[in-house]
Each structure stands twice: as C-alpha cells, then as structure tokens.
Amino acid sequence: MEKVPIVRLRGVTKRFDDVVAVDTLDLDIYEGEFLTLLGPSGCGKTTVLRIIAGFETPDTGEIFMNGDRLTNIPPNKRNVNTVFQSYALFPHMNVFDNIAFGLKMKQCDKKSIQEEVRRAIDIVKLSGLEQRRPFQLSGGQQQRVAMARAIVNKPKVLLLDEPLSALDYRLRQEMQLELKRLHRQLGITFVFVTHDQVEAISMSDRIAVMNEGRIEQIGTPITIYEEPDNMFVARFVGEINVFDGRVKHVENGSAQVDIHGQRFKVQNKKNLFPGQDVTVLLRPEDIMVSPNGNGSGGEGPALSGSVDEVIYKGKTVDLIITLDQGETIFVTQFFNEDQENVVYSQGQRVDVDWLYGWEVVL
Amino acid sequence: MNRTFRYLYLSAIYVCLYLPILILVIYSFNASRYSTNWQGFTLQWYSALFSNTSLMEAFRNSLLVAFSSSVVATVIGTLAALAFYRYRFWGRQIMSSFIYVVMMSPDIVMGISLLMFFIILGVQTGAFTLLLAHITFCLPFVVVTVYARISGFDRNIIDVAKDLGASEMQMFRHIMLPMIIPAIIAGWLLSFTLSLDDVIVSFFTTGPSFEILPLKIYSMVRLGIKPEINALSTVMFFLSLLTVTVSHLVIKENR
Ligand SMILES: Nc1ncnc2c1ncn2[C@@H]1O[C@H](COP(=O)(O)OP(=O)(O)O)[C@@H](O)[C@H]1O
Numbered sequence A: 001m002e003k004v005p006i007v008r009l010r011g012v013t014k015r016f017d018d019v020v021a022v023d024t025l026d027l028d029i030y031e032g033e034f035l036t037l038l039g040p041s042g043c044g045k046t047t048v049l050r051i052i053a054g055f056e057t058p059d060t061g062e063i064f065m066n067g068d069r070l071t072n073i074p075p076n077k078r079n080v081n082t083v084f085q086s087y088a089l090f091p092h093m094n095v096f097d098n099i100a101f102g103l104k105m106k107q108c109d110k111k112s113i114q115e116e117v118r119r120a121i122d123i124v125k126l127s128g129l130e131q132r133r134p135f136q137l138s139g140g141q142q143q144r145v146a147m148a149r150a151i152v153n154k155p156k157v158l159l160l161d162e163p164l165s166a167l168d169y170r171l172r173q174e175m176q177l178e179l180k181r182l183h184r185q186l187g188i189t190f191v192f193v194t195h196d197q198v199e200a201i202s203m204s205d206r207i208a209v210m211n212e213g214r215i216e217q218i219g220t221p222i223t224i225y226e227e228p229d230n231m232f233v234a235r236f237v238g239e240i241n242v243f244d245g246r247v248k249h250v251e252n253g254s255a256q257v258d259i260h261g262q263r264f265k266v267q268n269k270k271n272l273f274p275g276q277d278v279t280v281l282l283r284p285e286d287i288m289v290s291p292n293g294n295g296s297g298g299e300g301p302a303l304s305g306s307v308d309e310v311i312y313k314g315k316t317v318d319l320i321i322t323l324d325q326g327e328t329i330f331v332t333q334f335f336n337e338d339q340e341n342v343v344y345s346q347g348q349r350v351d352v353d354w355l356y357g358w359e360v361v362l
Numbered sequence B: 001m002n003r004t005f006r007y008l009y010l011s012a013i014y015v016c017l018y019l020p021i022l023i024l025v026i027y028s029f030n031a032s033r034y035s036t037n038w039q040g041f042t043l044q045w046y047s048a049l050f051s052n053t054s055l056m057e058a059f060r061n062s063l064l065v066a067f068s069s070s071v072v073a074t075v076i077g078t079l080a081a082l083a084f085y086r087y088r089f090w091g092r093q094i095m096s097s098f099i100y101v102v103m104m105s106p107d108i109v110m111g112i113s114l115l116m117f118f119i120i121l122g123v124q125t126g127a128f129t130l131l132l133a134h135i136t137f138c139l140p141f142v143v144v145t146v147y148a149r150i151s152g153f154d155r156n157i158i159d160v161a162k163d164l165g166a167s168e169m170q171m172f173r174h175i176m177l178p179m180i181i182p183a184i185i186a187g188w189l190l191s192f193t194l195s196l197d198d199v200i201v202s203f204f205t206t207g208p209s210f211e212i213l214p215l216k217i218y219s220m221v222r223l224g225i226k227p228e229i230n231a232l233s234t235v236m237f238f239l240s241l242l243t244v245t246v247s248h249l250v251i252k253e254n255r
C-alpha cells in the first residue's frame, strides 16, 4: 500500500510578474520526515514554503494535506507553522507573550497556555528569559524563541526558512544538532530550507535539490551525493571532478570508457552504447593517488599528472593536481594508518585512478 | 580650544532660540504697560487676560478646533497609512506622492484654494469650514509619521501573526496597533500643535462668527503689543512645553 503524503503539491506554478518562481512542481512530503529544500538563492525555495504555509496562492496546481485540498485555505486556518529567516519576533512582546501568541489566538484557557508555553520554553532551553524583550536576546536566543513560538501550536508540519543562516559558524553547528534533536523529540514533519549543501546533507532524511523553480532530484542525502541524476545536482552538493570520455565497449552491467586514451571500466546503469560520449564524475575523496607518474597506476589504467598544490587540513590533505592533458582535478586524501605516504610534495609526479563503481556516469 | 568653540557655538544657538521667549516671559510680569523698562513684578496682565471674555472664547474655540481636527486627521491618516502599507491597489504610488504635495504646498495656496472650494460649494465659512481645512492640512503629517513607522517593521511579522492563527482583525489589534501607537500619538500631537497655531489657512477659511486665538492675537497686535498678549503667549508656551514633555514620556513608555 502506498503511503499517503502529509503534504502533496501537484503541478504548482507561481509567477511574480515575468519571473517564474516555482515551475509546475510536484512534491510529496511524508509524515514525520525531515525534508530539505536545497538550492541556490532565488531558485524558489521560499516561495514553495510560502505556498505550503498559505501566504501565496499558486497560479496553477493544487496543494493537499492528508488528502484534503488546501489550495484556498488561508494561512491562519492551516495546521502548519513557519519559522522565518528573519525570525520576525513581535518586538513589543516579551518572550513569554511571543510564544503564547498562537495559543491566545486559539482562545486556549490561561492555565493551559501557561503550561504549554512553559513546556515549549523548556524544550528550546530558554528558561529564565521569559520576561526579556526580543531586542535583549542574542541571535541564537531569538532563533529559539521563533522555534518555540511555532512548535507550541503542535503543527503537523513545521516549515523552516533558512533558520540558521543568520548565525555564526559555531552557533550554527550547535543549532543543527538542536534541530535534529527537536525533530526526533517532537516527531513532527520538518520542511527545512537551506542553500548550504553540507547542512542539508548532515540534517535531512531526504533532500530535494531545486533549480530555477523546479526539483532537479529528490532522494536521501547518500543518493543525492553519490548518485546525482545530473550535472547541476552533482556540482551543487559538493566538489566534483568531471572527465569527458567515450564508451568503447559494453559488457554485462559494465562498460569500458576511454578517457585521455586510457580505458576505464565503469558501471553501466544507463544503457550506454558504444561510441556514446559520456561524462565521468568523481568526488575528490573517491580518487586515489599513487606516486608514479608514468600512467601505469596500480593494477589498472590511470591518468598521470603532477601535484600543483598541497593543502593540509588536519583530518585530510587536499591535493590539486594538473593532469598531463591540462585538466585540473581536486583530490581529498584521508590519513590512513596503513598507508603512510599520503604526503605529497608540490611538483611531484603522480598517477590517479579510482575503484570500479565509485564513479558516476552521466 | 575646539571644545570651547563648540560650547560657544551651541550656546549662541540656544540663546538665539530661547532668549526672545525668555524676554517675553519676563515682560509678561512687568508692571509697566507701555515702556520696556522694568517697573516691578505684577500678575495683573494674567488676571486681565483671564477676564477678557472675547480672548478666552477665542482660546476655547482654538482648543476645540485643534482637538477635533487632530483627532479626525489622526483616525483618517492612520487608516490611510495602513492602506498604503498593507494593500497593493491601482494608483497607490500616485496617491502617496500627492500626500507629500499637500504637505509641501504653501499655506497661502492651500488657504485660498480651500476658500474657493467652499465658495463654489456655497458653504458659509465658519467653524465647520475651519475644521475641514484644519483636518486637510493635518492629514498628511499623520500619514507620513505613521507610514514611516510601519514601513520600518519586518513585513514578515504580519505573516507570522497569520501563521499563528490570527485573523486580520486580531492581527491588527494585537500586533499592528501596539507597534504603531507611538507614531499615532506623535502624529496626533503634531496635528494638534499645527492646528493650534495656524494663522494663514485659518484666515481664509473661518468666518467672522468664529474667532480663534491666533487670528485674534494677530488682529490685536496690529494695534500694538499689549502686556496681555505677553501673558497669553507665556501661557501657550508652557502649554506646548507640557504637551511635548507628555508625548515624549508616552512614546518612551511604549518602547
Ligand atoms: N513577492 C515577490 N515579488 C516579486 N518577485 C518575487 C517575490 N518573491 C519571490 N520573487 C522572485 O521569485 C524568485 C524565487 O524567489 P524565492 O522563492 O525567494 O527564492 P529562494 O528562497 O530560493 O532564494 C526570485 O527570482 C525572486 O526574485
């Protein structure tokens, strides 16, 4: 039996004058998941959230919640709450009243408001700051108030529009963990927006990579990172090396691809045919370097070049290597107990190759 | 050297600003009627002032007009500012520009044009036309003051309120109104003072049956400055000082 999504967007388009912010978008969001909308600035992430929240009405298409049509329901009647990028706390109210606002609008009785607000304050760890005004809080604390103000209403879906982008690096790391904890603890569906791929990969159950109002690929962080469907996704979710090649020979489940005169064996998942031009993609950490420089590699084929730059990063060493054919590639090497000579020097001749199956062929 | 100069400069400015007022206040207690020599302390001009019924009536009229016109202008002006902020409608840009035009246009132009307008409509000039005129020239100041304050807010605040379940009415009552109330008060006080000391527009738009203080003083002064006028001006000065102080406290309280 197919799972019924908690939120479903079907063919949703939203135009602002001549800008198509969201373009015939389909999206299913499932109960309890942590879904991230990832994409560059201006790709329509905020607009998608605002459509789900009800601040924008789609020009075409429909939106459903648990199967019920939601398209023309105003935001104050939707069981969805939003944490805005700017927090947008009510400046004239203290922390307690900010958080209590939603419950007051629902005409809850005083006693249960007290209880619920206290619980929300505990969850976001703001005890003792109830009487403070927003301008007396740090950025991280304001962020927590904005979170508490939303979750106190027990929404079915919590929408978060780049909630961490205004925080500095350390605080952001801390709040990422905090958000994950909240998600587990509350069990509600999170739809999170970010343009930071590291944040998306480390936090999400699923990621929808967006570009120009469309979803390029949706899947788990592992799928998105390791099996990108297209060049945009491949490049957006991390560094990647691109090799142009031509299919020479096709076997059962694998293929031989010619790159700079060397024949590499690659997986054949896409019905490659001989003579086809392909791009072979490799993440920096999937490339292996060996100190030889004559193209012989270890056992199989390899590309030779010389080391341009060695960047020591503590946990890893990054190498920038220029191949003999002129391409520049980026390699990340992890320190390894068994393999001592990962330390290369500038100008050194090297060979690069990779293990069969670690590549992506497009 | 730099420091002393700065203080001297500042003192000079403040002397220019306040010395005339101080002299006026002192002379309002001077026993001499005609000379500018100091003839001893007296309160007689104050008692003369309060027993001058026509002057007191003009004063009451002025207060009445200032109060009612500023209240009406504040209500209409606040609603207009909200509409400009909240809604996108046809002609919004042009309409909001015209607000500034009204604010900038010379009093004399406004006075004459209003007078012509009333004549064309066949309305007898008097208390009612005066009130309408005062509402008209106070209105833009309220709109501008209130609009400046709302447009300083994060627009998302309105969306947040909706998101948290507030209806349009609730959003206005619990979020918008408390945030703009200092600007409303400021706009109202501004209107009140503008209305209270207006001479030119009032000159054209009131009738002989309805006298207000600034016009009355103006006509009295033409026959020479009387000590009662000094006393009256002193009273008005302290009255405006009081309103400014009160408004300051109110706005500060609301921060
Ligand atoms: N209210 C609006 N009026 C006009 N254009 C808008 C509006 N909101 C968004 N846009 C445009 O729609 C596109 C997508 O915007 P947005 O959803 O905010 O992108 P993101 O959140 O991914 O940065 C952008 O080109 C933006 O300029």
Ligand SMILES: [Mg+2]
Pocket (backbone or CB within 6 Å): A042, A045, A046, A047, A161
């Ligand atoms: Mg955005």
